[in-house]
Amino acid sequence: MKKSVVLIEDDKKTREQITEILELSNFIVFVAENEKNGVVLAKTIIPNLIICSVSKAKLNHLEVFEMIKQSSHLQDVPFLFLTTKHNLNNKDLINLIQVETNQYLLKPFSKAQLLEAVESRLKKSINTQLLNKTKSSIENYWKSRNTSILIEKFLKNKTIYRYKKDATIYCQGNLSHHIFYIKKGEVKTYKVNELGKEFITGYFKKNECFGYSSFIIHEPHFENSKAISNVQLYKISKKELVELIANYPTLLYEIINLLAHDLIHLKEQLLRLAYGSVRRKTAATLLQLANEFNKKGDGEINMSKINLAHSIGIEYETLIRTLHDFKEEKLITENEKGLKLISEKKLLKVL
Structure with missing residues (x-):
């Protein structure tokens, strides 16, 4: 099956040369004359590789990379940057190449050098995807295992607390004594500003925990929580959680994963609100x-x-x-x- 390439190159002659080389080597090439069109094209095509020429255009290579990687469908698509020796003095470009892509090609280049760089990026991408798939399988294994431990060890004989729709579970400023685990229903967490406007910070459903951030750092709740349907939940005390972690240290992995996910989610919310x-x-x-x-x-x-x-x-x-x-x-x-x-x-x- 032919592999697809999105080529972002503003120089017509270079664009035509690269297109010809790749098409003769059995690639399907989609071309964009500028970075803005390249981003749209990449999101539409979902190619196997993106080749981006580093230029002095209004939308630079870093912005192109960041905009494309924001799409979940394009996060594993590899980049190949085309640049000159002069641009290698650019610290941002060097950091991006070293950390994110580990691959660039200096202009001018030969047909053999281009094809070698393309094959190298595609091969590395396949290895990365296999690694991510393995990592995801491990994460899912631990998550399912730890959740079952949590349910089996602590929730089986514990008291079930019931809240009707729109009932408050805890308020901002309340001392945090428990982590809450939802048996049935849905819960939202939110903050209210000085003008009384509500901003929702999280939604939680069956078999999910909430209220753990304040609980872990020994601080009062920094947000409110309310049932958005009839809810049944369990309360897990600090003593019970410490005992659980002592018996099953791998549970720490899931807690860290929850906190990291929340941090990323809040950062994304702030960026959307700001920009x-x-x-x-x-x-x-x-x-x-x-x-x-x-x-x-x-x-x-x-x-x-x-x-x-x-x-x-x-x-x-x-x-x-x-x-x-x-x-x-x-x-x-x-x-x-x-x-x-x-x-x-x-x-x-x-x-």
């Missing part, structure tokens, strides 16, 4: 909720619009207008249960 347009913030949140909060993987999001607006960090009226536009563009649809994504690929293009 993202309303359309981008809405699209990103819809994709995230469909991925993390939907069990069936059918793109359905069963959430009230007011909670969705609070999660995105925009006004309710603004959300309604944006969702209307998305429906007109056939990105989403709506039924009595809630919203449903029609095309994740099209939504990704909004980002």
